[in-house]
Amino acid sequence: MGKKGKRDKKGKGAEKTLAKMEKKVSRRAKKEEEDLEALIAEFQSLDAKKTQVIESSCPPPSPRLNCSLCAHPERDELILFGGEYFNGQKTFLYNDLYIYHIRKNSWAKVDIPNPPPRRCAHQAAVVPTAGGQLWIFGGEFASPNGEQFYHYKDLWVLHLATKTWEQIKAPGGPSGRSGHRMVACKRQLIIFGGFHESARDFIYYNDVYAFNLDSFTWSRLAPAGLGPAPRSGCQMIPTPEGNIIIYGGYSKQRIKKDVDKGTLHTDMFLLKAEGAGKEEDRWTWSRLSPSGVKPTPRSGFAVAAAPNNRCLLFGGVHDEEEEESIEGDFFNDIYFYDIGKNRWFPAQLKGPKSERRKRRRGRQAEAEEELQLPPPQGPLEIVKEVVAEDGTVMTIKQVIPGAAEDKDSSSEEEEEEEEEEGGALGQPVEPCPRSSAMVAVKHGVLYVYGGMFEVGDRQVTLSDLHSIDLHRMDEWKVLLEMDPKTQEWLEESESDEEEEDDVEGAEGGEEEEESSEEESEDEEGEQQHPAVQPGEAQAQYVARTEQYWLRLARSHMGPEAKDKKVLKVAHAMAKTFYEDPI
Numbered sequence: 001m002g003k004k005g006k007r008d009k010k011g012k013g014a015e016k017t018l019a020k021m022e023k024k025v026s027r028r029a030k031k032e033e034e035d036l037e038a039l040i041a042e043f044q045s046l047d048a049k050k051t052q053v054i055e056s057s058c059p060p061p062s063p064r065l066n067c068s069l070c071a072h073p074e075r076d077e078l079i080l081f082g083g084e085y086f087n088g089q090k091t092f093l094y095n096d097l098y099i100y101h102i103r104k105n106s107w108a109k110v111d112i113p114n115p116p117p118r119r120c121a122h123q124a125a126v127v128p129t130a131g132g133q134l135w136i137f138g139g140e141f142a143s144p145n146g147e148q149f150y151h152y153k154d155l156w157v158l159h160l161a162t163k164t165w166e167q168i169k170a171p172g173g174p175s176g177r178s179g180h181r182m183v184a185c186k187r188q189l190i191i192f193g194g195f196h197e198s199a200r201d202f203i204y205y206n207d208v209y210a211f212n213l214d215s216f217t218w219s220r221l222a223p224a225g226l227g228p229a230p231r232s233g234c235q236m237i238p239t240p241e242g243n244i245i246i247y248g249g250y251s252k253q254r255i256k257k258d259v260d261k262g263t264l265h266t267d268m269f270l271l272k273a274e275g276a277g278k279e280e281d282r283w284t285w286s287r288l289s290p291s292g293v294k295p296t297p298r299s300g301f302a303v304a305a306a307p308n309n310r311c312l313l314f315g316g317v318h319d320e321e322e323e324e325s326i327e328g329d330f331f332n333d334i335y336f337y338d339i340g341k342n343r344w345f346p347a348q349l350k351g352p353k354s355e356r357r358k359r360r361r362g363r364q365a366e367a368e369e370e371l372q373l374p375p376p377q378g379p380l381e382i383v384k385e386v387v388a389e390d391g392t393v394m395t396i397k398q399v400i401p402g403a404a405e406d407k408d409s410s411s412e413e414e415e416e417e418e419e420e421e422g423g424a425l426g427q428p429v430e431p432c433p434r435s436s437a438m439v440a441v442k443h444g445v446l447y448v449y450g451g452m453f454e455v456g457d458r459q460v461t462l463s464d465l466h467s468i469d470l471h472r473m474d475e476w477k478v479l480l481e482m483d484p485k486t487q488e489w490l491e492e493s494e495s496d497e498e499e500e501d502d503v504e505g506a507e508g509g510e511e512e513e514e515s516s517e518e519e520s521e522d523e524e525g526e527q528q529h530p531a532v533q534p535g536e537a538q539a540q541y542v543a544r545t546e547q548y549w550l551r552l553a554r555s556h557m558g559p560e561a562k563d564k565k566v567l568k569v570a571h572a573m574a575k576t577f578y579e580d581p582i
Contacts (some may be wrong), residue, residue: 131161300435
């Protein structure tokens with residue numbers, strides 16, 4: 001049997017195994033879902049009491065994750081729907097709808113009769129039809145104790161012009177799932193992957209469905225070629241040509257009873273539409289081998305289409321699974337994928353204009369020194385940002401003393417203005433590392449809302465909002481702040497006293513860490529970095545100054561950071577300083 005025949009046989013065997021597993025999961029999940037249907041029906045009866053559309057200004061949404069955030073196709077608005085929140089003991093699900101007015105930097109809540117049931121981990125996509133439509137498919141509902149799950153397979157559309165919800169009932173659609181991905185491509189909604197989980201079993205999917213926005217019909221695609229393995233939480237982006245790009249994702253498999261092994265996928269695929277792209281046999285899978293610097297392995301990242309024929313990836317988490325615990329490294333970096341060049345590269349912040357002017361003056365001073373011109377007077381503070389291989393962003397500060405000479409008053413005033421503008425450059429404002437954040441792009445500006453990170457056994461759910469201009473890539477802006485320490489967290493302990501001690505201890509530790517980090521950063525801003533010796537090679541410089549950069553990296557990253565990660569960051573800082581010494 002040839003290679004092609006073996007692959008076909010292997011593929012058919014995997015399909016049979018998947019079908020058997022799906023039936024097994026379906027049988028066991030049926031009882032759980034029947035129990036939850038009564039609870040969902042109770043919530044829907046409350047929603048049925050809504051008889052008119054009410055839009056009112058309101059405070060920002062409560063902390064949540066696994067909701068959807070989409071840009072309005074015609075207005076300067078972002079649309080947030082659904083999501084979940086866990087306080088340590090109880091899970092809360094939402095089906096409320098919020099509108100963020102970009103120009104006013106304000107929120108409004110919109111109550112619309114007959115909304116979809118409460119859910120999280122669904123997918124949403126907007127199309128410009130008839131004043132704008134928001135399409136929603138799937139997702140899950142969890143019991144308050146978070147041990148039972150109901151997976152939706154319903155399809156809804158919100159008509160943005162008339163503010164009306166409509167459920168679209170069409171046969172032949174995907175099975176119930178969450179963690180899938182859905183994009184609008186041409187006049188279709190394309191759905192890929194996801195998972196279905198019960199209390200004891202789970203199954204991951206790699207099937208592809210298309211919903212025709214003209215005929216309102218479902219079709220299951222059967223692409224040729226070898227496609228991605230089953231997964232959830234991947235990156236799914238449409239191309240201008242009507243193709244689909246898949247990257248990464250997460251899946252797990254049971255290796256023995258009650259023992260599961262997770263897999264972080266880092267492969268990349270192209271689902272190509274041949275011809276009109278509407279025939280089942282006109283789609284083909286092919287594997288992509290991008291160039292450049294790929295994102296480090298992670299799950300829980302957020303994705304969005306970006307300007308200049310690019311897409312972006314933000315944040316996520318890399319969980320290191322040990323025998324009895326899982327420790328996560330969270331990210332707040334941005335990676336761009338250039339669709340036309342098939343190339344990944346990490347985003348680099350340029351800094352505000354005042355900082356760029358300082359850099360230019362530093363280069364001008366070097367040129368004047370070469371020409372034996374008088375050097376500038378007064379100390380000059382230089383701030384550099386270093387991006388390590390794993391995406392960690394570090395800041396290096398140095399104060400360079402200059403020779404004393406007279407300056408005119410106008411230059412002194414200009415220097416003072418620049419210091420006022422860039423005084424906080426040593427501590428750049430940016431979203432904290434997180435996973436499961438919601439992102440949307442409008443007019444070339446990226447908006448990042450919410451998400452979560454973990455501190456020990458505690459999960460912190462966020463509700464802050466940041467933005468950055470993807471054309472300028474100069475600096476993050478804080479549109480809505482949040483103090484994670486104010487969030488309620490109820491520990492599952494034997495007594496209330498133990499619970500209070502645990503929470504207070506965790507908060508106190510965080511405060512001490514922050515104060516010590518601030519002190520160390522203040523001290524670092526005053527010290528000189530080790531100079532590069534004449535004729536010294538980069539490897540020699542890194543080896544000679546390793547201990548210095550290790551101390552600097554450790555002071556930034558804190559005592560909990562792993563030694564390997566600190567070493568990577570230290571080497572990146574040393575190499576950057578060697579290539580462009582201050």
